[in-house]
Amino acid sequence: MSVLKNLVGDCGYRRKKMQKKSILILLFLGILLWGMAVVDLNGHSYRVPLIVDTDMALDDVRALVMLFNQDMADTLLVVTSDGVVSPELGARNLRKLLTLLGKKNIRIAQGRQLDKESPGWRG
DSSP: OHHHHHHHHHHHHHHHHHHHHHHHHHHHHHHHHHHHHHHHHTTTSSOEEEEEEEOOOHHHHHHHHHHHTSSSEEEEEEEEOSSSSOHHHHHHHHHHHHHHHTOTTSEEEEOOOOSSOOOTTTO
16 A cells, blocks of 8 residues: 555655746746847837948949838938049039939938049049
8 A cells, every 4th residue: 555655645745846947947938938029129229320431333332222221221311422423523423312212311412533543433
């Protein structure tokens, strides 16, 4: 009889141990899911203000198109500088690009022409 009593008592202990493990697992999963929801909800809750400087080279134009078509940043100002094209031509091309993309509210500042000889490839 004492052997049977030990077996029944042991089953109760195992059941309690399993219940504790189950509660801990459920608690862990609950915290994990809550954390994932919080990160997902607040992932893009703010926008980063940006001022961009560009010489309006082709790689810059591609980067600007990608920048203007996302919602993580507020582009406050784009400055065109001397480089692949002159700042004046860069500003004109940028205005056209912003109009095409429907972003006329972004301000443009034209940098100054440097007093250096233009590169041969500029033409």
